Amino acid sequence: MTLRNFNDLERAIRGGWGADTTTPEHRPHWTPDNPARDQCGVTALVVHDLLGGELIRGEVHVSGERVDYHWWNRLGMGIEVDLTREQFAPDETVVGGVVIERPAEIVRLREEYELLRSRVVAELCS
Template identity: 90%
Template structure:
């Protein structure tokens, strides 16, 4: 994938985000002012579908306590791609980052992942 094609992928992903692709329990708090909020898992899976590489999961800490997890991708030559990094408030810190195995079956957020994936594929194929 060339840099311009990657820009197309990034734009397709960003355009595909919505309240309906975010984590259901956080959906009432989703806003277009911070469209990347709670989109990391589905986004990392779609990037993994299209580019391969590793899935990375870190912890989100506030005041030293884990409050959530954050997902992103590591591609060839160690290049890390995190299309949702801007979602965090100043007090939220992403700590660590371990390679995790892709789930054999996506159970949690399956509908949201499939919706985002279909939007991205439609945008890239048009």
């Protein structure tokens, strides 16, 4: 597989999202109107697989309280890539961002990650 440009990767990732790649507890609430919703963890892992760099985790706050975490990537020269940032409602803000070591084995969301990764790789190889 040869990655021609970042736009191809972004298109493949966005095209691979579905209710079946989102966090299971949020799956009933996923809609095509906001396809990035709850896709951040699996998306960050797939970007990391293909481009390397660092995994970043911030906190999602509503009214000053943490309600969730948000994941994205930092590539070389400090370039941050967040393909799921648009998922948030106006009252949700992402705070902070720390480098997280990639787990040796993906346990949580393993099936969703593998499904998204297989779709992305298939699209990039076609």
